[in-house]
Amino acid sequence: MALDSNRAKMPYLNKCSLIKQGAEARVYRGIFLGKPTIIKERFPKLYRHAVLDEKLTHRRTVQEVRSILRCRKAGISTPVVYFVDYTSHCIFLEDLVGSITVRDHIASSQESGQDPVCLSSLAEEMGKILAKMHDEDVVHGDLTTSNMLLRQGSEDAKPDLVLIDFGLSFTSALPEDKGVDLYVLEKAFLSTHPNTEQLFQRLLKSYTHASKKAPAVIKKLDEVRLRGRKRSMVG
Amino acid sequence: MQLTSTLELYPDYSVTQLLFKDVKNAAELRKNAMEGLVQGALINPSMIVDPFQILVASNKAIHLQKTGKMKTRSLFSEIIYNLSPTNNISEAFKRFGISDDDGAVYVVLVYPKEEAADISSIVSRVKGQQIPADMISTLTDAAKIKKLYKVSPQEETNGSLLDAVICRMAIKDVS
Numbered sequence: 472m473a474l475d476s477n478r479a480k481m482p483y484l485n486k487c488s489l490i491k492q493g494a495e496a497r498v499y500r501g502i503f504l505g506k507p508t509i510i511k512e513r514f515p516k517l518y519r520h521a522v523l524d525e526k527l528t529h530r531r532t533v534q535e536v537r538s539i540l541r542c543r544k545a546g547i548s549t550p551v552v553y554f555v556d557y558t559s560h561c562i563f564l565e566d567l568v569g570s571i572t573v574r575d576h577i578a579s580s581q582e583s584g585q586d587p588v589c590l591s592s593l594a595e596e597m598g599k600i601l602a603k604m605h606d607e608d609v610v611h612g613d614l615t616t617s618n619m620l621l622r623q624g625s626e627d628a629k630p631d632l633v634l635i636d637f638g639l640s641f642t643s644a645l646p647e648d649k650g651v652d653l654y655v656l657e658k659a660f661l662s663t664h665p666n667t668e669q670l671f672q673r674l675l676k677s678y679t680h681a682s683k684k685a686p687a688v689i690k691k692l693d694e695v696r697l698r699g700r701k702r703s704m705v706g
Numbered sequence: 707m708q709l710t711s712t713l714e715l716y717p718d719y720s721v722t723q724l725l726f727k728d729v730k731n732a733a734e735l736r737k738n739a740m741e742g743l744v745q746g747a748l749i750n751p752s753m754i755v756d757p758f759q760i761l762v763a764s765n766k767a768i769h770l771q772k773t774g775k776m777k778t779r780s781l782f783s784e785i786i787y788n789l790s791p792t793n794n795i796s797e798a799f800k801r802f803g804i805s806d807d808d809g810a811v812y813v814v815l816v817y818p819k820e821e822a823a824d825i826s827s828i829v830s831r832v833k834g835q836q837i838p839a840d841m842i843s844t845l846t847d848a849a850k851i852k853k854l855y856k857v858s859p860q861e862e863t864n865g866s867l868l869d870a871v872i873c874r875m876a877i878k879d880v881s
């Protein structure tokens with residue numbers, strides 16, 4: 472019923488195609504003001520108190536678009552925000568048509584046994600961009616290789632790395648938060664892509680080169696890794 | 707010449723954009739709009755990068771009208787307000803509305819789809835030359851826009867000026 476009430480506010484979504492059903496949000500593809508668009512809809516959570524739920528959902532939506540703007544201002548590529556509807560909690564974003572996820576790119580490069588130099592320059596680029604993002608005090612909250620897209624620009628230019636899904640992002644200057652951000656990526660990276668320990672080290676090295684604040688973050692990353700390991704030994 | 711679009715979220719509405727240069731009677735037009743003789747938003751074309759910017763402002767204006775959240779008194783003034791990066795209403799009119807000595811005018815009409823827009827009456831009121839709406843970029847003052855929207859060179863390395871403008875328009879209520 473609650474889902475239907477949200478749908479009544481945004482009947483347009485009936486005409487879009489659902490591409491992802493998550494726990495917090497649904498992602499659709501459609502056309503908006505004539506352009507290919509990704510629509511992210513946060514739906515009501517029935518187990519939460521309605522007023523509280525509304526507040527939390529609003530806050531998340533606001534945080535997501537603020538982080539996107541903050542990144543863009545710093546020169547980090549993200550999809551353009553076209554429109555935000557705070558009544559149905561929908562965000563309308565530029566659809567990066569023809570892009571592929573970094574996840575798929577790494578997987579297919581590994582499969583085809585392609586030149587590992589290409590992947591290491593990608594890892595370096597990732598480290599550089601994450602350093603820039605953290606220097607803006609944006610913590611992504613859900614870094615994975617699926618939340619990074621490669622957009623092919625002009626013919627011979629190297630593809631542009633675009634960060635997506637700031638749904639769990641927040642603003643923080645704490646090295647701990649940034650360290651956890653990298654830890655989440657490390658876990659996702661190494662479990663998604665086998666035999667990439669060296670590649671991930673490249674990423675961290677480039678991160679360290681690119682940010683003056685990196686030593687404190689890497690120190691926290693080491694601590695979080697240790698905690699994670701201890702927990703798994705106990706657990 | 708004019709550009710008519712429908713809005714996916716509000717399929718009952720149409721938006722028509724008309725662009726005029728060598729305009730001699732901007733003051734009169736502005737007066738007409740205030741008296742309700744011109745049912746449209748009269749915009750300073752130098753602040754517009756692309757017709758898409760107008761569609762984003764119009765879609766948002768209708769959305770805010772339907773949800774009872776408009777900040778100004780009419781749909782047309784709301785379109786002008788939505789173009790501005792700040793929440794200051796009088797500044798929005800000053801920068802994005804037309805001034806009496808302007809030599810070019812961008813007219814935006816929003817109307818129910820089943821009613822034909824009264825395009826000929828607008829065209830006959832404007833003492834100027836109508837040019838295709840998608841020629842707006844020839845009148846854009848990019849330097850002024852960059853300054854007003856505070857677009858840094860580093861932001862332009864990863865997107866166009868239009869991208870920067872659209873993002874600020876979309877997010878301004880919470881930024």
Ligand SMILES: Nc1ncnc2c1ncn2[C@@H]1O[C@H](COP(=O)(O)O)[C@@H](O)[C@H]1O
Pocket residue numbers: 490491493498509550564565566567568570572617618620635636
């Ligand atoms: N702006 C976008 N452009 C192209 N594809 C996207 C975009 N946003 C999301 N996707 C795709 O949709 C999936 C789910 O989106 P998300 O929930 O934002 O991670 C992603 O893994 C991408 O494959």
